[in-house]
Amino acid sequence: MQYIFLTDVDGTLLRRDVHLPPEVIHAAHTYTARGGLLSLCTGRSLLAAREIAAQLGVNAPSILYGGAEIYHFQEERCLASFPFSWDVMQAVRHVLADEPDVSVQVFTQKRSYLLRRNQKLEAWGVLEELQEPAVSPDQVSGPILKIGMCCENPQRLRSCRQYFPEGLCNFSFSSRTFVDVVAANCGKRQAMEYLSESLKIPFQAFFCAGDAITDLPVLQRAGISFAPQDAMDEVKAAVSVVVPSVKQCGMAAAFAYASDCLRREADRTL
Numbered sequence: 001m002q003y004i005f006l007t008d009v010d011g012t013l014l015r016r017d018v019h020l021p022p023e024v025i026h027a028a029h030t031y032t033a034r035g036g037l038l039s040l041c042t043g044r045s046l047l048a049a050r051e052i053a054a055q056l057g058v059n060a061p062s063i064l065y066g067g068a069e070i071y072h073f074q075e076e077r078c079l080a081s082f083p084f085s086w087d088v089m090q091a092v093r094h095v096l097a098d099e100p101d102v103s104v105q106v107f108t109q110k111r112s113y114l115l116r117r118n119q120k121l122e123a124w125g126v127l128e129e130l131q132e133p134a135v136s137p138d139q140v141s142g143p144i145l146k147i148g149m150c151c152e153n154p155q156r157l158r159s160c161r162q163y164f165p166e167g168l169c170n171f172s173f174s175s176r177t178f179v180d181v182v183a184a185n186c187g188k189r190q191a192m193e194y195l196s197e198s199l200k201i202p203f204q205a206f207f208c209a210g211d212a213i214t215d216l217p218v219l220q221r222a223g224i225s226f227a228p229q230d231a232m233d234e235v236k237a238a239v240s241v242v243v244p245s246v247k248q249c250g251m252a253a254a255f256a257y258a259s260d261c262l263r264r265e266a267d268r269t270l
Helices: 022-033 046-056 087-097 119-125 155-163 186-199 213-219 233-240 250-269
Strands: 004-007 037-041 060-063 069-072 078-081 105-106 112-116 144-150 170-174 178-183 206-211 224-228 241-243
Touching: 004 186, 004 250, 022 037, 022 250, 037 046, 037 060, 037 250, 046 060, 060 186, 069 186, 069 213, 069 241, 087 112, 087 144, 087 155, 105 119, 119 144, 119 224, 144 155, 144 250, 170 213, 178 233, 186 206, 186 213, 206 213, 213 233, 224 250, 241 250
Parallel strands: 004 037, 004 206, 206 224, 224 241
Antiparallel strands: 060 069, 069 078, 105 112, 105 144, 144 178, 170 178
């Protein structure tokens, strides 16, 4: 049986102040050397995920933009994309006008547009997605895959939900102070289903790792799931195995666990 490992990035593989540890990279390569498929499952953009995919040796299609795109790094091509209708920019303009404390980022495949910064985003946002100066909504161009917002006050983020209709948008808190919005027909769960169908891999042959509420849909469907010790309590309660924290290279243990499963599977078929 073919196995695949879907792993979240931020808060699971690494934190902003912690680079991808060599122990984790080595464990990931050991897993793929045993024949396992490895995929990122992240809210990050293509640009911000590329180096991590290269370091880990990702060898299967990855889930990017919170499920709005399936991208194969080895083949350098997009397999599926689920953009918003352009009407979503009206919601973005409402947030900019009515919620001055909320940062706003708009993601297309080719570029991340920073419309408004705040201190929370500067402190915890993905560095690769914060390099360019802020622009106006009129400068956004191309199909929109994801909208990211953050604020120190979660109530201000909850107020933004009114601008993103449930039938058109999937509005999810990735942490207490960060929100990801993708189109209603996509998300990490739907992307996992796409991979299961296209690769002919049943859900019980998925390993999944994550730390946030947005990871729960894939963690709950996987055969074996992992969360770091410092993940949200609801996430730790839902997974098969809790591994050490990011700073303790916890994902090395998760990849080692998956490698051991593959070794035992190979022994049974001899």
